[in-house]
Amino acid sequence: MTKLDTSYPLDASAQADLQQKQALIDAVPDYSDRVDLANNYWTNRKNNAAFNGTDGVKAVLMAMCHGLQRCCYCEDSLGDEIEHIFPKALFPEKTFVWENYLFACGGCNSPKSSKYAIFDSSGTFHQLVAPKDKTLRAQPPTPYISAVINPREDNPMDFWELDLTDFTFRITVTAGSSNYQKANYTLNELLYLNNRENLVQGRATAYIHFKNLVYTYSNTSTIDPIRGGKIIRKSPFFHVWLEIVRQFNDGKLKHVDNDLYTWLLEQKAKKPFDLLAIS
Numbered sequence: 225m226t227k228l229d230t231s232y233p234l235d236a237s238a239q240a241d242l243q244q245k246q247a248l249i250d251a252v253p254d255y256s257d258r259v260d261l262a263n264n265y266w267t268n269r270k271n272n273a274a275f276n277g278t279d280g281v282k283a284v285l286m287a288m289c290h291g292l293q294r295c296c297y298c299e300d301s302l303g304d305e306i307e308h309i310f311p312k313a314l315f316p317e318k319t320f321v322w323e324n325y326l327f328a329c330g331g332c333n334s335p336k337s338s339k340y341a342i343f344d345s346s347g348t349f350h351q352l353v354a355p356k357d358k359t360l361r362a363q364p365p366t367p368y369i370s371a372v373i374n375p376r377e378d379n380p381m382d383f384w385e386l387d388l389t390d391f392t393f394r395i396t397v398t399a400g401s402s403n404y405q406k407a408n409y410t411l412n413e414l415l416y417l418n419n420r421e422n423l424v425q426g427r428a429t430a431y432i433h434f435k436n437l438v439y440t441y442s443n444t445s446t447i448d449p450i451r452g453g454k455i456i457r458k459s460p461f462f463h464v465w466l467e468i469v470r471q472f473n474d475g476k477l478k479h480v481d482n483d484l485y486t487w488l489l490e491q492k493a494k495k496p497f498d499l500l501a502i503s
Contacts, residue, residue, distance in 0.1 A: 225297055225417070226463045227379040232287045234322050235279035242274055242281075246320040255316070255363040259354075262316035281306065285327045290462040295329035296375055297336075297415050299461050300426045303327030309374050313338040313354035314364060326376060332415055341371035341409045349405050351413075371402070373410040383407035386467040388480045391427040392418045430461035434468055435484050442487040442494070 245265055252258045275281045285306065286293050295303040307328035312319040328336075338354035344365045352364055373380050384393040384407055393411055397403040411417050418424070437455065456465055468484070471477040478485040 225373070225375050225380040225415075226290055226299065226466060227381075228288045228290075228296060228326065228375050230288065230323075230376050232284045233279070234281065234284050235274075235277060238274035238277060238280045239322060241272065242320040242322055246317070249316055249319060256358055256361045258316040259313060259361060260358070262312045262319040266312060266319055275306075281322070281325060285325060289327050290457070291460050292458050293327065294460055294462075295332055296326040297328055297332040298417060298420075298423055299463055300423055301329035301331055303329055305330060305333050307333050307336075309372070309376065310370075311336075311338045311340055311354060314340055314352050323376060331420070335416060336414050339414060341406075341414070342368040343371050343402060343405075344368055347402065349402075349409075351409070371406045371409055372414060373406060381463070381466065381470065384411060385470075386427065386464065388431060388467065388471060388477070391424050391431065391464075427461050427464050430459065430464040431468070433459060434465050435481070435487075438484060438487045438491060442490040 249258055249262050249265065252261055269275055273280060277283070285303075289296060289303050290299055293303050295301050296307070303326075305328050307326050308315075308318065309324050309326060310318040315324075318324040339351065341349060341351045342364060343349055345367050349371055350365070355361060373383060383397055383403060384395045386392075387394055395404060395407045395411065397407055412419065434456070456462075459465070468477065468488075471480065472485060472488050477488070
């Protein structure tokens with residue numbers, strides 16, 4: 225997971241349409257009825273221009289994705305589902321809020337589904353799960369602070385580090401802190417990014433891919449740097465590349481993979497494209 229570039233503008237008419245739909249939901253006084261109405265409006269959005277226009281929701285979310293429309297959580301599978309970061313079954317007030325959307329794959333969206341976590345006003349951690357029985361619905365406490373890493377707002381790399389030997393994530397924030405709870409819940413209980421073997425193997429394969437690119441660039445003087453930057457940007461598991469760069473800059477990579485570290489030193493001297501981001 226990588227922090228998303230949210231500077232891409234959503235069309236003003238699409239934004240107005242979203243706000244109009246949300247206002248209709250917010251006007252309903254009963255929480256359970258708001259959940260039902262949110263689900264109903266969402267189900268019937270298919271032909272809505274706000275989602276399907278040239279500068280509509282889907283087009284802008286696609287531009288925000290890393291890789292070739294990769295899932296904004298795992299960065300592996302196709303991101304083809306509009307994901308509510310705050311689930312609409314728990315937070316109907318965020319159903320048609322642009323800032324609550326990203327593209328996700330079924331492998332991430334399904335386990336996350338209608339689960340979320342928050343810290344209440346006392347700082348106590350709560351996992352929320354939308355009940356199937358509507359009579360059991362309980363409105364989340366307010367005020368609250370999100371206890372889930374949101375790649376539209378948070379930089380996941382501030383919370384964990386990718387181990388470049390076994391390709392699992394290690395939480396780096398202080399154990400027992402609220403940030404630790406937030407990282408652990410997101411990583412291990414909501415998205416299972418360490419527990420899905422296909423993702424671990426995919427990150428290992430991506431590492432080899434990026435290493436081969438660096439080797440090629442450090443040993444060839446005729447490669448177009450613009451094309452090289454595009455290859456990296458469009459590769460799956462872009463966060464693996466960012467981790468390579470981070471560990472090069474902080475000196476850790478030398479002890480993990482001295483060959484790659486040496487090639488990056490050579491590449492740094494040449495500076496053929498800015499995407500290396502090596503200072």
